Amino acid sequence: MIVAITSTGNSSDSFIDPRFGRCSYFVFYNTETKESVFQPNPFKDNDEGVGVAVVDWISAFSCSKIISGQFGMKIKPLLDENRIQLILVNDPELTIRQIINLLSQ
DSSP: EEEEEEESSTTTTBBSOOSSSTTTTTEEEETOOOOEEEOOTTTEEEEEEEEHHHHHHHHHHEEEEEESSSOOOTHHHHHHHTTTTEOOOTTTTOOOOHHOOOOTT
């Protein structure tokens, strides 16, 4: 299963980015192979339609879950339509490594 995680940077020591559409990076974590791939968010500086563009982009990675600190109001129906589970994390001090460790348990 592929899990997308919003990240403030491109390393495991980066923190979860509380912004979904405008996060700096996405981490695509494969729970089977335990591999992590960091991708810069190509839509973070767009003027509008960021959330929709990100959902379309993430869908291309065959993600099953997205972990972030917050999501816009339009995002939940889009994720439901794409069968992607939304997971809110309200702790901005969690690192990507800590989140991945939780997923691996």
